[in-house]
Amino acid sequence: MTNYFNFFDLKQKVNYKTEILSGLTVAMALVPEAIAFAFMADLSPLVGLYAAFSMGLITSIFGGRPGMISGATGAVAVVIVALAKTHGVEYIFATVILAGLIQMTAGFLKLGKFIRLVPQPVMFGFVNGLAIVIFMSQIVQFKVLDQSSWLSGSPLWTMVGLVLLTMVIIWGLPKLTKAVPASLVAILTVFALVALFDISTTTVGDLASIKGTFPPFHIPMVPLNFEMLTVIFPYALIVAGVGLIESLLTLNLVDEITETKGRSNKEAVAQGLANVVTGFFSGMGGCAMIGQSLINISNGARARLSGIVASLMLLIFIMYGSSLIEQVPMAALTGLMIMVAIGTFEWATLRMVNKMPKHDIFIGIVVIVITVLLHNLALAVLIGVIISALVFAWESAKRIRAKKYLDASGKKHYEIYGPLFFGSTTAFAEKFDVLNDPPEVIIDFKESKIADMSAIDAVNKITGRYAKVNKKVHLRHLSADCRQLLQNADKIIEVNIIEDPTYKVAED
Numbered sequence: 001m002t003n004y005f006n007f008f009d010l011k012q013k014v015n016y017k018t019e020i021l022s023g024l025t026v027a028m029a030l031v032p033e034a035i036a037f038a039f040m041a042d043l044s045p046l047v048g049l050y051a052a053f054s055m056g057l058i059t060s061i062f063g064g065r066p067g068m069i070s071g072a073t074g075a076v077a078v079v080i081v082a083l084a085k086t087h088g089v090e091y092i093f094a095t096v097i098l099a100g101l102i103q104m105t106a107g108f109l110k111l112g113k114f115i116r117l118v119p120q121p122v123m124f125g126f127v128n129g130l131a132i133v134i135f136m137s138q139i140v141q142f143k144v145l146d147q148s149s150w151l152s153g154s155p156l157w158t159m160v161g162l163v164l165l166t167m168v169i170i171w172g173l174p175k176l177t178k179a180v181p182a183s184l185v186a187i188l189t190v191f192a193l194v195a196l197f198d199i200s201t202t203t204v205g206d207l208a209s210i211k212g213t214f215p216p217f218h219i220p221m222v223p224l225n226f227e228m229l230t231v232i233f234p235y236a237l238i239v240a241g242v243g244l245i246e247s248l249l250t251l252n253l254v255d256e257i258t259e260t261k262g263r264s265n266k267e268a269v270a271q272g273l274a275n276v277v278t279g280f281f282s283g284m285g286g287c288a289m290i291g292q293s294l295i296n297i298s299n300g301a302r303a304r305l306s307g308i309v310a311s312l313m314l315l316i317f318i319m320y321g322s323s324l325i326e327q328v329p330m331a332a333l334t335g336l337m338i339m340v341a342i343g344t345f346e347w348a349t350l351r352m353v354n355k356m357p358k359h360d361i362f363i364g365i366v367v368i369v370i371t372v373l374l375h376n377l378a379l380a381v382l383i384g385v386i387i388s389a390l391v392f393a394w395e396s397a398k399r400i401r402a403k404k405y406l407d408a409s410g411k412k413h414y415e416i417y418g419p420l421f422f423g424s425t426t427a428f429a430e431k432f433d434v435l436n437d438p439p440e441v442i443i444d445f446k447e448s449k450i451a452d453m454s455a456i457d458a459v460n461k462i463t464g465r466y467a468k469v470n471k472k473v474h475l476r477h478l479s480a481d482c483r484q485l486l487q488n489a490d491k492i493i494e495v496n497i498i499e500d501p502t503y504k505v506a507e508d
Contacts, residue, residue: 014303022299023309025184034072041077042084045208048072050215051283053315058274060307064266065251069292075242083235093220096285098236100275112264115248121360122384125367131345141334166335181299190332205326212318215281242378243287250288291340359391397423402431412437415444422454434465446477
């Protein structure tokens with residue numbers, strides 16, 4: 001168990017000032033996000049704030065990626081909103097607990113490694129789509145509070161001016177000094193200006209009150225029977241899947257930025273543990289937050305301390321500092337998130353468009369469109385991976401070919417090149433001239449590979465066609481795994497398998 005639950009990376013050097021200041025900045029940015037996602041799920045704001053606290057604290061301590069921030073997220077909110085409306089918040093808590101157990105199981109079974117199957121075009125589409133979603137989610141701040149109309153006149157120009165000031169500070173301050181996080185300076189500067197000149201603008205408190213107590217321990221009040229399980233299990237499975245996909249993709253993104261390596265399975269276990277605890281402490285559940293993680297990383301935070309500080313400061317805001325935090329202008333947080341969106345977008349992909357294969361461009365666009373239209377990152381990634389797999393299968397299927405010749409003894413040789421699998425079996429069958437071939441045929445797989453049951457069936461069919469006209473078939477140069485497949489199918493294919501005396505069978 002210690003392999004999964006060690007508190008701190010003892011070999012890691014910690015810049016305490018950077019970690020603490022970055023944690024404070026992230027805590028401020030967490031407040032409006034948690035409130036917004038709670039509203040999205042048709043829940044109380046405190047349910048989102050409690051989730052942000054417990055998710056962030058537990059994953060910061062036990063997670064597999066120091067510096068990554070977790071909390072209540074829109075991806076989870078979109079999944080559970082229907083259940084919240086039909087069955088109420090108690091079923092949400094039970095769902096989050098079950099989702100956490102599923103995630104922990106996935107981590108212990110080391111399923112996190114499958115995130116490696118996500119191709120680079122899907123990653124580009126995911127990141128760019130997310131950047132667009134983050135940007136679009138800030139547009140609502142330019143509407144009046146009831147969101148029925150856009151700001152106009154003085155309120156609009158005040159909002160625009162404060163947002164631009166925030167962005168300029170975040171962009172320009174690092175060019176002068178990196179002693180303090182630019183995002184924190186920007187928030188405090190705008191806060192001070194609004195307070196000093198009594199500027200009328202939207203604040204965090206205008207969204208909702210964040211005043212509360214320590215998250216109360218609460219066993220979900222749901223009937224413990226099979227009917228309840230059938231209700232929550234589909235939601236729990238989707239929450240677990242969405243949470244893991246978004247968390248592990250965030251982990252990969254932070255890995256690339258920091259040029260370090262996180263531990264995906266450990267992160268899966270930590271995410272699951274956090275959701276289990278969150279469900280028992282009145283939270284809506286969640287996963288890794290890319291926006292807040294990028295704020296943290298861009299501030300220079302690299303250790304667990306920043307996430308711990310962010311979570312504890314959020315709790316302090318809830319319990320003791322709500323009156324102060326509720327006065328923070330939304331313009332400052334909006335400017336911060338717009339800069340996160342700009343920094344998240346992979347601008348290099350725009351320059352690479354003419355250099356990338358057309359199918360990769362198509363996949364990236366599909367992932368972006370699904371992410372932006374449905375706000376469902378997991379679905380976007382899943383569809384992207386499926387399309388990538390189909391494209392790969394199609395491209396691989398076109399690579400099957402055969403070199404044909406007669407040797408001195410009159411035997412016909414077919415040297416097969418390329419993988420033989422479900423996508424290439426039709427092209428494979430078309431290579432053979434059964435009726436006009438001599439009595440003995442040798443099929444050479446030295447440059448090929450029998451990959452699956454469809455390939456075995458294709459070999460079976462071609463040997464069957466030769467058998468019908470009383471011709472003998474030999475299979476040559478099969479690797480160990482191909483031999484094993486054929487041995488497992490020995491009742492299907494009955495042909496001679498021969499080897500060159502000097503040929504060493506290839507091993508994977």
